Amino acid sequence: MGEREGGCCPSMDLMRSEPMQLVQLIIPIESAHLAVAYLGDLGLIQFKDLNAEKSPFQRTYAMQIKRCGEMARKLRFFRDQMSKAGLVPALRSPAEAISNLDDLEVKLGDLEAELVEINANGEKLQRSYNELAEYKLVLQKAGEFFHAALSSAEAHQREYTSNQGGEESLEIPLLSEQETTTDSSKQVKLGFITGLVPREKSMAFERILFRATRGNVFLKQVSVDEPVVDPVSGDKVEKNVFVVFFSGERAKNKILKICEAFGANRYAFSEDFSKQSQMITEVSGRLSELKTTIDAGLVHRGNLLQTIGEQFEQWNFLVRKEKAIYHTLNMLSIDVTKKCLVAEGWSPIFATKQVQDVLHRATHDSNSQVEAIFQVLHTREMPPTYFRTNKFTTAFQEIVDAYGVAKYQEANPGVFTIVTFPFLFAVMFGDWGHGICLLLATSYFILREKKLSSQKLGDIMEMTFGGRYVIILMSLFSIYTGLIYNEFFSVPFELFAPSAYVCRDATCSEATTIGLIKELGTYPFGVDPAWHGTRSELPFLNSLKMKMSILIGVAQMNLGIILSYFNALFFKNSINTWFQFIPQMIFLNSLFGYLSVLIIIKWCTGSQADLYHVMIYMFLSPTDELGENQLFPGQKTVQLVLLLLALVSVPWMLLPKPFLLKRQHDRHQGDSYAPLPDTEESLQSGANHGDSHGHAEFEFSEVFVHQLIHTIEFVLGAVSNTASYLRLWALSLAHSELSSVFYEKVLLLAWGYNNIFILIIGIIIFICATVGVLLVMETLSAFLHALRLHWVEFQNKFYEGDGYKFYPFSFSLLDNEEE
Numbered sequence: 001m002g003e004r005e006g007g008c009c010p011s012m013d014l015m016r017s018e019p020m021q022l023v024q025l026i027i028p029i030e031s032a033h034l035a036v037a038y039l040g041d042l043g044l045i046q047f048k049d050l051n052a053e054k055s056p057f058q059r060t061y062a063m064q065i066k067r068c069g070e071m072a073r074k075l076r077f078f079r080d081q082m083s084k085a086g087l088v089p090a091l092r093s094p095a096e097a098i099s100n101l102d103d104l105e106v107k108l109g110d111l112e113a114e115l116v117e118i119n120a121n122g123e124k125l126q127r128s129y130n131e132l133a134e135y136k137l138v139l140q141k142a143g144e145f146f147h148a149a150l151s152s153a154e155a156h157q158r159e160y161t162s163n164q165g166g167e168e169s170l171e172i173p174l175l176s177e178q179e180t181t182t183d184s185s186k187q188v189k190l191g192f193i194t195g196l197v198p199r200e201k202s203m204a205f206e207r208i209l210f211r212a213t214r215g216n217v218f219l220k221q222v223s224v225d226e227p228v229v230d231p232v233s234g235d236k237v238e239k240n241v242f243v244v245f246f247s248g249e250r251a252k253n254k255i256l257k258i259c260e261a262f263g264a265n266r267y268a269f270s271e272d273f274s275k276q277s278q279m280i281t282e283v284s285g286r287l288s289e290l291k292t293t294i295d296a297g298l299v300h301r302g303n304l305l306q307t308i309g310e311q312f313e314q315w316n317f318l319v320r321k322e323k324a325i326y327h328t329l330n331m332l333s334i335d336v337t338k339k340c341l342v343a344e345g346w347s348p349i350f351a352t353k354q355v356q357d358v359l360h361r362a363t364h365d366s367n368s369q370v371e372a373i374f375q376v377l378h379t380r381e382m383p384p385t386y387f388r389t390n391k392f393t394t395a396f397q398e399i400v401d402a403y404g405v406a407k408y409q410e411a412n413p414g415v416f417t418i419v420t421f422p423f424l425f426a427v428m429f430g431d432w433g434h435g436i437c438l439l440l441a442t443s444y445f446i447l448r449e450k451k452l453s454s455q456k457l458g459d460i461m462e463m464t465f466g467g468r469y470v471i472i473l474m475s476l477f478s479i480y481t482g483l484i485y486n487e488f489f490s491v492p493f494e495l496f497a498p499s500a501y502v503c504r505d506a507t508c509s510e511a512t513t514i515g516l517i518k519e520l521g522t523y524p525f526g527v528d529p530a531w532h533g534t535r536s537e538l539p540f541l542n543s544l545k546m547k548m549s550i551l552i553g554v555a556q557m558n559l560g561i562i563l564s565y566f567n568a569l570f571f572k573n574s575i576n577t578w579f580q581f582i583p584q585m586i587f588l589n590s591l592f593g594y595l596s597v598l599i600i601i602k603w604c605t606g607s608q609a610d611l612y613h614v615m616i617y618m619f620l621s622p623t624d625e626l627g628e629n630q631l632f633p634g635q636k637t638v639q640l641v642l643l644l645l646a647l648v649s650v651p652w653m654l655l656p657k658p659f660l661l662k663r664q665h666d667r668h669q670g671d672s673y674a675p676l677p678d679t680e681e682s683l684q685s686g687a688n689h690g691d692s693h694g695h696a697e698f699e700f701s702e703v704f705v706h707q708l709i710h711t712i713e714f715v716l717g718a719v720s721n722t723a724s725y726l727r728l729w730a731l732s733l734a735h736s737e738l739s740s741v742f743y744e745k746v747l748l749l750a751w752g753y754n755n756i757f758i759l760i761i762g763i764i765i766f767i768c769a770t771v772g773v774l775l776v777m778e779t780l781s782a783f784l785h786a787l788r789l790h791w792v793e794f795q796n797k798f799y800e801g802d803g804y805k806f807y808p809f810s811f812s813l814l815d816n817e818e819e
Contacts, residue, residue, distance in 0.1 A: 027359070047331050074108045197262055213255070219242060422470065487736060546726060550596060579657040583649035590649070
């Protein structure tokens with residue numbers, strides 16, 4: 001482990017998680033609130049719930065949590081109101097902060113009551129305004145209808161009078177006699193109802209009226225040009241003004257019910273034209289008065305919300321902080337004397353002095369007569385895993401944690417992931433032009449990280465911003481591997497030296513056909529640009545990348561097995577060293593380690609040996625002569641020894657470990673009442689997988705089956721995992737070929753037309769294809785494949801990942817929590 005330094009913060013050590021201790025705090029009740037608040041500021045203790053058997057309502061501080069919940073509801077109400085008004089809460093200003101929860105509760109109650117009253121009055125006034133606006137429309141439209149009807153009736157009367165004037169008829173006396181004999185009480189008087197109905201319902205409204213009254217109504221509708229704000233819903237609705245003439249009370253009752261069903265708003269209307277004009281004048285005056293009152297109310301509401309917004313964040317933080325404190329206090333148990341609270345929790349060993357200082361300060365600030373007691377408890381319980389990361393290492397650690405949180409103090413793959421993850425990505429993404437594009441995009445995030453970290457980004461952008469340091473390393477490694485592959489958007493460049501190959505004579509043109517001879521020294525770095533475009537380019541690069549993938553894969557798997565040795569050494573588990581690490585190293589390197597050595601020898605000697613043939617016949621006919629496939633003297637003997645070692649290592653992994661674990665269990669059977677060892681030893685032995693069966697019920701068959709599965713998984717995995725690393729070659733080839741297709745079939749094709757318009761279109765298509773396919777989809781594809789290689793091929797060699805994270809009680813985490 002890393003060397004520890006004194007002071008507040010020891011040196012960061014990612015290889016092993018921080019040493020933890022289970023601590024007990026005995027805090028007097030009068031200083032408990034302040035002590036928990038100070039511990040929340042420190043953020044280095046994860047409290048255990050000592051009241052797990054109690055429901056939330058049975059706990060000591062349930063009422064205080066209920067109060068905080070009510071205040072949080074009021075703050076959410078304020079946030080909604082500000083959001084509707086388009087206001088953004090200002091940042092916290094500690095100078096004006098209210099520190100007393102009781103004062104804040106009173107303040108929030110007064111503000112809520114005032115705001116609710118303003119909203120209620122505003123809604124009432126707005127409804128009255130909308131009703132008056134509709135009433136004015138009814139007066140205008142219905143007035144026009146009555147005026148037109150009166151004018152038409154007068155015209156008909158004049159016409160009738162002029163036609164009948166001076167003429168006598170036999171019917172006149174009879175009609176006059178009929179009129180005089182008719183009872184005036186039996187004369188039919190028509191009534192009418194006016195109002196507005198939504199335009200979309202007007203046809204159905206008319207049809208229902210007709211059917212309900214059997215056609216004994218007369219309906220007149222006039223559409224309103226502009227949408228009208230409905231007084232009930234407050235939404236803008238297109239409406240029609242209607243007038244319904246009817247006869248009789250039964251018809252009237254039916255019409256009123258239909259109006260109610262269709263949401264038609266009815267308004268009183270007078271037939272007297274003088275009264276109509278007088279009512280229009282009165283309504284217009286009241287509308288202007290209401291408008292002035294509503295505007296004044298909105299200004300007052302806006303000022304109140306502005307005042308709330310200035311202090312909203314500090315109030316919100318205070319309420320959440322107090323709620324978190326009382327939640328934590330509810331996890332503490334009350335002493336029998338009811339004068340002290342007892343807390344238990346996990347804390348890093350380096351934080352001991354800080355916790356003690358915080359408790360002393362809380363005692364002093366609360367004027368308590370009794371000091372809080374801090375003591376370390378010895379336990380066999382598995383501690384939480386705590387890695388102290390910074391903004392650079394956090395993203396890499398989260399990649400590992402997504403697979404599983406490291407068991408307490410086991411080797412952390414995150415240390416190696418910082419280098420191996422971007423490197424494996426770059427092997428698949430190797431193009432220094434694309435790497436530069438990724439670098440420029442990520443540099444924007446890093447240069448503006450202070451501003452962007454305080455903003456709310458979308459889900460995709462948030463994820464990209466969080467992994468900015470992973471992506472920048474991916475881009476740098478991509479530039480490096482792109483220089484090795486000598487590809488810049490699939491175009492090679494003679495960056496480090498001229499090509500080693502030249503044309504033999506004039507018939508060899510453009511270096512794409514036969515006739516190349518090696519004249520200069522070997523190209524110093526990466527692939528010689530002369531290979532690009534030749535008929536042998538693909539076979540050469542395929543062979544190179546496939547062998548390179550196997551070498552990288554075997555090296556990383558060996559690293560994983562070596563880390564399992566360091567885990568066994570750290571936890572003092574000799575069984576895992578002798579019966580897991582050693583046979584696994586022998587098996588993997590007898591087969592694929594040997595293959596890697598053959599690849600290197602073939603590269604160095606330039607041999608034409610067929611490695612497929614060598615590896616296949618190493619199993620099928622190990623005693624046959626190698627012939628032209630022999631790469632070094634004594635190869636046949638070496639292969640026989642390695643094959644024998646590989647066969648021996650399988651039972652070596654399978655058989656001894658279950659029997660040794662059973663013997664170990666039997667030996668410790670009588671140690672149930674042995675004294676507990678020191679904290680450090682007990683925690684390490686608790687974290688030791690080999691000792692997990694030590695004091696529990698030992699099932700030999702279960703352990704043996706588990707070991708059998710583990711052995712089969714490793715043996716088959718050695719083959720499948722090595723083959724899995726060939727994805728490095730496959731994705732690198734796919735990336736290179738896609739890039740080449742976009743360059744040759746889009747950009748060069750557009751260039752060949754000698755037309756500026758076609759060239760511009762070609763450049764746009766090339767940029768879109770490069771960004772969309774190569775810089776987005778291919779990046780995501782290579783990222784996921786690199787992730788799989790780390791999670792499955794690398795981490796399963798040593799990483800158990802069955803721990804749980806250290807979640808300290810910290811106020812700094814409140815800002816990241818959702819309401």
